Amino acid sequence: MLRTMINAAVSMNEVQKQLDIISNNIANSETTGYRAKNTRFSELIRQQFNQVDEKNEQVANSRLTPAGLRLGTGTMVNASINSLQGSIKQTGRDLDVAFGAPSQYLQVNAGGNIRYTRDGSLYLQPGNNRNQVQLVTSEGYPILDENGNAIVLNANFRDISIDKNGRLTAISRDNQPNQQVNLGVVQVNNSSALASEGDNLFSVDGTYQGALTALNGANREAIQLQQGALETSNVDMSKELTDLMTTQRSYQMNSRTITMGDQMLGLINTIR
Secondary structure (H helix, E strand, C coil): CCCHHHHHHHHHHHHHHHHHHHHHHHCCCCCCCCCCCEEEEECCCCEEEECCCCCCCCHHHCCCCCEEEEEECCEEEEEECCCCCEEEEEECCCCCECCCCCCCEEEEEEEEEEEEECCCEEEEEEECCEEEEEECCCCCCCEEEECCECEECCCCCEEEECCCCCEEEEEEEEEEEEEEEEEEEEEECCHHEEEEEEECEEECCCCCCCCCCCCCCCHHCCCEEEEEECCCCCCCHHHHHHHHHHHHHHHHHHHHHHHHHHHHHHHHHHCC
């Protein structure tokens, strides 16, 4: 009974993690460019008890399973990022951009660290002096150019255009030269390398070889950006709600297992 209760307790802890992930997906169903997380369970290592000593050699040789008992020790939840493309919503706003390729991300500077985001809702904030503005995300993180530098523009412009290859052009006033800069865009070749950092940002695990490709130079032709549009979250609400109910039932079942084990131990203790 103690082993059963321990296994159920371990599983309940992992099911709680799954509930947290599903709740986070539902809470971000309206977040621009949000990537949902998928969960799956894997069984923890089993323990083998070889308490069977088969005397009949013919019977022993005909066994299809190992002799003895193989007892599990619970389960573990694994989370992965859903890399499917979200729906594109037209906004008509010049500083809104949406990726048409599911594996492409903008580079941003978050506290001195390079992070990646699909959130194409961009804004301008005052720069180091009154004549400059800086391009940032909706959370205020600086957008980086293809060289890894923050994008700072002279404030004397009347319009901004962003082409499909990520070139931003600030059309100047008074016949002054236009300002042009290439947005920093990368392609994630292995979504398993992505780790969520909050604020709709991701980092990349450096142990994954070739996980990123910087789309610079000739590679910029592969960029698929659409100005005046945003990518919505790729959360499937019907799936998340179904998974939520299934996970709650799983939690209840494991909780009931602990209760039944406790009741059986109580019956054993009352035996005289």
